[in-house]
Amino acid sequence: xxERALWRVLPYLRPHKKRLAFITGSAVVSVGAQLAVPLIAxxxxxxxxxxxxxxxxxxxxxxxxxxxxxxxxxxxxRRLALSRVATSVETKLRDDFxxxxxxxxxxxxxxxxxxxxxxxxxxxxxxxxxxxAFGAIFLMIVVLEVIVIFALLLHLDMRLGLLTxxxxxxxxILCRRFERRYHTVVRDIQxxxxxxxxxxxxxxxxxxxxxxxxxxxxxxxxxxxRCRQLRDTEMERVRVHTRFIWVLGLIPNLTLAAVLLxxxxxxxxxxxxxxxxxAFVSYLLILVFPVVTALxxxxxWFGIIIVMTVELGLIHPPVGMNVFVIKTAVKDISFATIxxxxxxxxxxxxxxxxxxxxxxxxxxYLPSLM
Numbered sequence: 001x002x003e004r005a006l007w008r009v010l011p012y013l014r015p016h017k018k019r020l021a022f023i024t025g026s027a028v029v030s031v032g033a034q035l036a037v038p039l040i041a042x043x044x045x046x047x048x049x050x051x052x053x054x055x056x057x058x059x060x061x062x063x064x065x066x067x068x069x070x071x072x073x074x075x076x077x078r079r080l081a082l083s084r085v086a087t088s089v090e091t092k093l094r095d096d097f098x099x100x101x102x103x104x105x106x107x108x109x110x111x112x113x114x115x116x117x118x119x120x121x122x123x124x125x126x127x128x129x130x131x132x133a134f135g136a137i138f139l140m141i142v143v144l145e146v147i148v149i150f151a152l153l154l155h156l157d158m159r160l161g162l163l164t165x166x167x168x169x170x171x172x173i174l175c176r177r178f179e180r181r182y183h184t185v186v187r188d189i190q191x192x193x194x195x196x197x198x199x200x201x202x203x204x205x206x207x208x209x210x211x212x213x214x215x216x217x218x219x220x221x222x223x224x225x226r227c228r229q230l231r232d233t234e235m236e237r238v239r240v241h242t243r244f245i246w247v248l249g250l251i252p253n254l255t256l257a258a259v260l261l262x263x264x265x266x267x268x269x270x271x272x273x274x275x276x277x278x279a280f281v282s283y284l285l286i287l288v289f290p291v292v293t294a295l296x297x298x299x300x301w302f303g304i305i306i307v308m309t310v311e312l313g314l315i316h317p318p319v320g321m322n323v324f325v326i327k328t329a330v331k332d333i334s335f336a337t338i339x340x341x342x343x344x345x346x347x348x349x350x351x352x353x354x355x356x357x358x359x360x361x362x363x364x365y366l367p368s369l370m
Contacts, residue, residue, distance in 0.1 A: 009128060012089045019081045026074040027137055031144050033067040033074075035152065038282035040064050045275030082137060090129040097125065149283045156280050157272050160262050164284060167255040174251075178244040185237045192230045199223060252288040259284055260313055300367050301360045305353070312349045315342045 013020060040060050048056030101117065153161035203210065203219055210219055263280060266272035272280075285306065292302045314322045316339070323338050356363050 009089065009093075012092050013085070016085045016088065019085055023078050023081050023085075023137060024140070026078045027141050028144065030071045030074050030078075031141055031148065033071040034286070035145070035148055035283070036067055037064055038279040039152075040067075041282065042273070042275035042279040045278055046273045047275075050274075078137070086129045090125055093125050093128065145286065149287055152283055153280060156276050156283075157263075157266060160259055160266065160272075160280060163258060163262065164255060164287075167251055167258075171251055174244065174247060178240070181240050182237070182244075185233060185240055189230065189233050189237060192226070192233055196223075196226045196230060199226060252292075256281070256284060256288070257313075260310070298360065298364055301356070301363045304363050305356065308349060308353055308356070312346065312353070315349075316346050 040063055044057055044060045048054065048060070150161065150165055153164055155161075199222065203223070210216055259281060263272060263277040267274055267277055289299065289302075293299060316323075323335070323342065326338055327333070327335060
């Protein structure tokens with residue numbers, strides 16, 4: 001039902017065919033440019049860096065910069081085109097909605113509360129604008145990225161790619177269950193907000209009548225009951241969202257840890273290069289990033305947490321790659337001695353993680369000043 005209702009927006013989008021074609025094409029090119037960067041990093045690590053050829057890094061660096069500039073310029077022009085299309089669609093929808101209200105008979109307005117009509121005229125049309133401006137293109141980019149990234153992951157390493165795809169199945173199931181429950185709660189909030197708006201509007205217009213008949217306490221009791229009902233529904237929305245967040249956040253983190261562990265073994269066995277592992281993890285983070293932003297986490301804070309957890313994983317089991325590097329360089333020192341030496345660093349890294357997770361504003365203070 002909801003999907004069919006969205007098709008009614010198509011007549012409003014037809015006048016913007018050229019802009020929509022540019023938006024779609026630029027989105028495809030941007031996805032290609034973004035997904036090419038990890039492959040460039042793989043070529044740089046397995047080629048010039050491993051061979052010690054500094055000059056060989058120059059063309060790869062130039063290529064990465066050119067792709068970044070292309071993606072940035074296309075994103076800027078796409079956002080401008082999207083905002084113009086969305087604003088035009090919203091204006092036309094509001095005009096048609098108002099015209100339809102004027103054509104309806106008086107009996108319709110007697111049956112419908114004015115607060116509900118205001119909610120439809122403002123909230124619903126604003127949601128359509130946001131979906132047309134950001135939701136639709138974001139959905140298209142994510143779907144395209146997921147398909148291409150899964151193909152690239154299978155190309156880089158079949159076993160790790162199949163592991164990543166397998167972990168995506170419970171995420172899809174959870175998202176579907178969450179979407180059904182969340183939609184019901186949000187719709188209840190919208191209806192209750194409309195009812196509350198109607199009550200406030202009617203009370204404001206008839207405030208003299210209410211005072212004249214001494215019904216202030218009764219009207220306040222009704223208003224308080226509606227407010228409490230809306231608050232309870234909002235809290236139910238928070239509970240549904242919270243139960244979903246921790247599960248959805250746990251699965252990508254476990255997947256990342258499993259990929260790092262499996263990738264370390266694959267590199268040691270020679271079935272995967274170091275550059276291939278870096279590219280694989282980069283693609284995995286690209287997959288996780290939309291989930292992180294959708295859950296409301298700041299991307300800068302999340303990036304800092306990821307870097308710190310990866311650094312922590314490099315100095316203790318089960319990966320501990322830096323420990324093995326030290327053992328290879330200094331063979332007369334035992335693993336036990338090396339692990340004892342990194343214990344203070346593990347403790348301080350864990351403390352930093354706890355502080356940044358508890359107080360995210362520490363990591364976001366400097367960016368907030370820009």
